[in-house]
Amino acid sequence: MAAVKYSRQRESIKRYLMGTKAHPTADMVYQGVREEYPNISLGTVYRNLNFLVEQGEALRLTCGDGSEHYDGNVEPHYHLMCRCCHRVLDLEMASLEHINTLAAANFGGTIEAHSVLFFGRCPECKEV
Amino acid sequence: MAAVKYSRQRESIKRYLMGTKAHPTADMVYQGVREEYPNISLGTVYRNLNFLVEQGEALRLTCGDGSEHYDGNVEPHYHLMCRCCHRVLDLEMASLEHINTLAAANFGGTIEAHSVLFFGRCPECKEV
DNA sequence: TCAATATTAGTAACTATTATCAGTATAATT
């Protein structure tokens, strides 16, 4: 039931996400995909971003800046939000899986996952 | 400049936050403080919550569920959001300060802070 | 008591996101 049909808009959104490391918001995706599909609607972008996240083809990043960010790289990795330019950057760092064990130590429930966001200054803003 | 004046509403909000471990949203604070000040406005709650966070007297927790949560306990500690009942619980666990070092290892910028949120099942929901 | 001004209640405005729906695109079937 609910068979999935191809849509060029969805493909374009997926392609856009795969092709950027900027961790765009829905609106940034909208602006980007409009280059190819000027008539695409913002609702379509939201609908497909949600779809891709559900399918595990994209990640939703909650950065606390008022809007969700999206990442086409679904490999587990961590992010930094620059306090200066407010960009979201990938961090190349070791896995933090062990913190789930630390969290579970004195806890009566179950730890299934974690989300980590670092704050600081990106290499460019550090210079200033 | 901009001297701060006492306000009973602000005190009530602060008292409410201090007296709960429920990590309430602005609206939950509003409902709670209305018991004491039935005429308090939601805008006043938001204004004062922002003020308290700025002053370091409360923490804002971005949990990705659509609204911000607030915590009157400003001692560094970590949280779990239960995937079942969607409550936010305190975790008693070791500090994770060392992950800043891990993040900084291969990074050209500066790591100043991190926010960590765990997901799983609280002790009560685990039983079901 | 009085003046100066920070704060409030009430409401309007704003932003991000979701819902609705008639028309269109896709895909399977004839």
Add this chain to the structure above:
DNA sequence: AATTATACTGATAATAGTTACTAATATTGA
């Protein structure tokens, strides 16, 4: 190729969370 069924789209309305505005009120220091 034509037909049918239905998933998807664009456009727009609706919703939710939060902030901005303003006249009236509360606080504070003189």
